Amino acid sequence: MNPVNTKPYVLPSNATWLITGCSSGIGREIATLIASKPNLRLVATARNPSTLSYLPDSPNILKITLDVTSPASIDAAFAAAKTHFGADFYPDVVINNAGYSLSGDTENATEEEMHQEMETLFFGTVRVTMRAVELMRQHKEHRGGLIFNISSLAGLVGLPGHAFYHASKFAVEGFSESVAREMHPDWNINFCIVEPGGVKTNFEGHSKAHITPHPAYAVADMPARKLEHYVNMGIKKGVGMIEPSAVAETLFAVASRGERVPLRLPLGATAWKLARAKFEGAIGELEAVKGISGMGVEI
Known part of the structure; x- marks a missing residue:
């Protein structure tokens, strides 16, 4: 399997950062942090x-x-960035952060709801990523760069009531890993899939969409209703929730420390523990089907 991020990444002292979804939450905190560094350049974007x-x-x-x-x-x-910063503009660091959550009973999701979620979280990430890769690859003097694709714990673990949010984040994970393995080592283009757990943002506000409830899933003992109750209690108490400023500081540290960039970066104790449990559980499941998977032949 082709290795990824094989060399230490050295952030240029005058690096240009391009960040999507800067209106609130994680994007806003990262943009604020970069704007506070007088030697850095920032392309901050939002729909409005x-x-x-x-x-x-x-x-x-x-x-x-x-x-x-x-x-x-x-x-x-x-x-516009090329006009503002000059013909040789290219982003040293890209953070694909734009997105929103879609939750509710999957059976009742409309075609528009499911397609719009994938368009924003997955295809939007794809479009910006590949445009950035083209510029990073072609720049003769300073070839290279770092792309942070904001996934989520939801890109690792599937939970009831968020099927299309999970689908989009799982897609971001697979796409990012595959494209990262397409990069020639000499290009020095690095990828980092960021997997935060709960973050203290207004994700429950304008960044969260809801599918119309389906009556068949309304009773309190349905898995999605149980999860909603648990999550709402955790949000109210702030249990396991990460400050968006801490996410921003961590991403800046990863970019600027002069070391190899990790392909995956779970953020927060909850994300790390659930990610580990997911992979440990997968090992047990693999062992259980070893005979079937090998079709009767020991592997």
Whole structure:
């Protein structure tokens, strides 16, 4: 299997960061952190650029519209960055953060709801990633870069009531791992799949969409209803929830420490423990079907 991120990544002192979904939450905290570094350049994006008013006005900061579901919008955003920063513009670090959660009874999801979720979280990540890879690969003087694709614990563990959110995050994980293995080592293009657990953001607000409830799943002992109760109790108490500023600081540390970039990065004790339990459980399941998997032949 082709190895990934084989060399230490050295962040340029004047690196340009391009971040999607900067209107709130993790994206806002990362943008705020980068904007506080006078030697760094920032392309901060959101569907509504008025939500970026918290960022200072500076030649090193570009605040622009970007709808990741629109190829034309992505083209326009990269063109605007090139106009602002110069013809040799390319992003040293890209953070694909734009997205929202879709929850509810899967049987009642509409075609529009399921497609829009995949368009935003998966295909939006694909579009921005590959546009960035092209620029990182082609730049002659400073070839290379780092792409953080924000996945989630939901990209590792499937739970009831969030099927299309899980599907999009699982897709981001598979896509990122595959593309990372396509990179030639000399290109020095690094990928990091970020897998936070619960984060203290307004994800329960405008960044969360709900499928219309299905009456067949309404009773309290249904798995999704039990999970909702547990999650709501945890959110109210703040149990296992990560500060978005801590996520921002961690990603900046990974980019700037001058070491090899991890392909996967679970964030928070809950994510780390559940990820480990997932993989340990998978080993047990593999052992249980060893004879069947080998079709009667010891492996």
